[in-house]
Amino acid sequence: MNSKFIYALIGLIIFLGGGIIIYSVKHKTADSPAPAQTNNQTSQTSEQSSANNTSAETNTNTNSTTNTGDKNMTDATAACSDASQKDANGNFKPSVDISNKVVTLDTTMGKIQLQMFDKDAPKTVQNFVCLSEKGYYNNVKFHRVAHGFVIQAGDPTGTGSGGESVYGGKFEDELNPNTPSYKAGYVKGTLAMANAGPNTNGSQFFIMISDVDIPHNYTIFGKVIAGMDVVDKIGSVPIDPVVGPDDGSPKTPIVINKATVTTVK
Numbered sequence: 001m002n003s004k005f006i007y008a009l010i011g012l013i014i015f016l017g018g019g020i021i022i023y024s025v026k027h028k029t030a031d032s033p034a035p036a037q038t039n040n041q042t043s044q045t046s047e048q049s050s051a052n053n054t055s056a057e058t059n060t061n062t063n064s065t066t067n068t069g070d071k072n073m074t075d076a077t078a079a080c081s082d083a084s085q086k087d088a089n090g091n092f093k094p095s096v097d098i099s100n101k102v103v104t105l106d107t108t109m110g111k112i113q114l115q116m117f118d119k120d121a122p123k124t125v126q127n128f129v130c131l132s133e134k135g136y137y138n139n140v141k142f143h144r145v146a147h148g149f150v151i152q153a154g155d156p157t158g159t160g161s162g163g164e165s166v167y168g169g170k171f172e173d174e175l176n177p178n179t180p181s182y183k184a185g186y187v188k189g190t191l192a193m194a195n196a197g198p199n200t201n202g203s204q205f206f207i208m209i210s211d212v213d214i215p216h217n218y219t220i221f222g223k224v225i226a227g228m229d230v231v232d233k234i235g236s237v238p239i240d241p242v243v244g245p246d247d248g249s250p251k252t253p254i255v256i257n258k259a260t261v262t263t264v265k
């Protein structure tokens with residue numbers, strides 16, 4: 001039995017087992033296919049780049065030892081990564097303002113606007129908003145296109161096996177059957193977290209390109225409100241198959257040039 005067949009079989013078994021994002025064994029061994037694993041080298045490189053850009057700002061006061069920009073960035077990062085606050089019922093309480101947020105993904109194929117469901121999935125929304133504001137998704141590609149199903153991105157390594165949450169590791173699912181998004185399910189335009197099993201959320205996400213009745217294993221935290229035509233275009237590009245003929249990586253890279261966050265009234 002050749003290795004390509006074994007790799008495809010492993011990917012298909014995992015796919016059917018519920019972990020819809022664990023498709024890529026092209027660059028991994030069978031022992032390490034989990035896309036939600038933290039890639040320390042990538043996350044450190046991103047943080048170092050951010051720090052370098054900040055330190056490059058001119059400080060005209062040569063006697064000053066404090067860079068206001070650095071302090072503000074540090075404070076914002078600390079607030080974003082704080083998952084310790086709880087409400088009166090013991091549920092996660094956002095440490096930053098996540099109300100009425102829209103995240104725009106400016107991709108090489110056009111812009112996609114995503115409305116956040118901060119009431120349904122506050123911890124996930126804080127993660128996504130904060131990562132977007134940090135520039136974490138800038139220059140990150142859509143590493144997976146499954147025709148008629150999803151497009152997937154959020155891994156700085158571009159392999160489907162990387163990415164880290166703003167909290168510094170994996171965090172739990174937000175799957176409340178009483179929320180409107182849970183009841184609506186995985187319909188076209190739904191924005192949800194990709195994972196490697198229960199409570200393994202990091203930075204990867206997917207957008208549904210059709211209505212598909214899949215198990216409620218993936219936190220829904222937003223939806224497309226503009227640019228669904230762009231999503232459809234991405235979802236129909238030619239791919240290099242990984243799991244079956246319709247699920248793999250785009251032949252021509254599709255990149256998120258920049259993710260920006262705005263507040264709507």
